[in-house]
Amino acid sequence: MTAGNQLLAACLAGCIIAGSGAALAHSKKESTMPADGAVLDAAPSVIAMTFDQPMRLTLIRLVTSDGAEVELTRTDGMAPLTEFEAAPAEMGPGAYTIEWRGLASDGHPMDGSFSFRIVE
Numbered sequence: 001m002t003a004g005n006q007l008l009a010a011c012l013a014g015c016i017i018a019g020s021g022a023a024l025a026h027s028k029k030e031s032t033m034p035a036d037g038a039v040l041d042a043a044p045s046v047i048a049m050t051f052d053q054p055m056r057l058t059l060i061r062l063v064t065s066d067g068a069e070v071e072l073t074r075t076d077g078m079a080p081l082t083e084f085e086a087a088p089a090e091m092g093p094g095a096y097t098i099e100w101r102g103l104a105s106d107g108h109p110m111d112g113s114f115s116f117r118i119v120e
């Protein structure tokens, strides 16, 4: 379990304990593109995340396995979105991780990460 997933789990638990429909108001990451753990034979043209409710992404980084950052072009203007997309700069073969932080629709800070590989 990554640190991001632990934080996510903690936030979800907090929402459930708080009750009164808070869990229903909470935004969750539903899917990503590439999928977590994907092995691709070509660089993705887009990095995308889908949330069940609008999420305001305050930070998103695409990093290589040695920690170098790959530029991501965002067009969301930090607006709350259910479908987030960003265009990555040129990427060669290797392992990549996307780290993100955001504010869920219930106001809770959220974060997470997912990883994929590009093979030659």
Ligand SMILES: [Cu+2]
Residues within 6 Å of the ligand: 011, 012, 014, 015, 026, 104, 106, 108
């Ligand atoms: Cu929450």
